[in-house]
Amino acid sequence: MTADGGLISNPDNKASNGVVHVVDQVLYPLPFDTIANEVGMVDELYELSKVIEKAGFGKILSDDGPLTFFAPTDDAFQKLPSATLQNLLKNVTALEDVLSYHVVSGVYYKAGISNGEELRTLQTGTLECHVNRTSGSEPQVKINNAKIVGFAVPALNGAVHMIDTVLFPPK
Structure with a gap:
């Protein structure tokens, strides 16, 4: 719990x-804004904010929710080959698919995620949770191959977890 x-x-x-x-x-205290606006206030999510704007994805992240957004950090975008990012930025449909793959219905926090749990994404795929709990320390959680980094950012309509890798839906 x-x-x-x-x-x-x-x-x-x-x-x-x-x-x-x-x-x-x-x-x-309770957060002041939606996921879309909370993302824009986190320094490590600057590139993501630009990508969300380019895709017009802010409306989805402002919906009532509850939602959990696994948000790739600037470092995650830096790991992508430049051609991959450029191609995504040219194809709004593909960009929306990738962003939708990072969003699940419901609010999930690291402490409540179970090892092997599968979360259904808005993109109709699933994300697999990998949890390593060691006594006395915060659990290490991966979503597919992306590690959750930093603290969760609460929002009026859910939560944001920063991740170190951009996730791509299965082809």
Whole structure:
């Protein structure tokens, strides 16, 4: 069980005025904006913001949700061969397919993802989750071959996880 992405390590502790659940991280107030706008405020997602704008994908990331967006970082885009990125930028349909493959319905946080779990994407494909949990440390989570890096970014309509690799739907 999680609360806003934090693993509930000790639930249901009775107190005189209610119940206390111990979580493994600091919880922050509700986010102020949608996934589309939250992505635009993260420095490491500058290239992604440009790609989203080029594809007109912001509307999907502003929908009610709930959604989880596995967002490739600038470093992830740098790993692509330049010809691949240039071809994507010339083909909006292919670009939309790639971006849709990074979005799943529902809100998922690292602490609540199970090893081997499959998440259905908006692109009608699936993403396979690989989780390595070691005692006392945060789980290492990969989505297909992309490692989740940094902290989750909560949004009004879901959550954003930065990943170190651009994912491509199966052909």
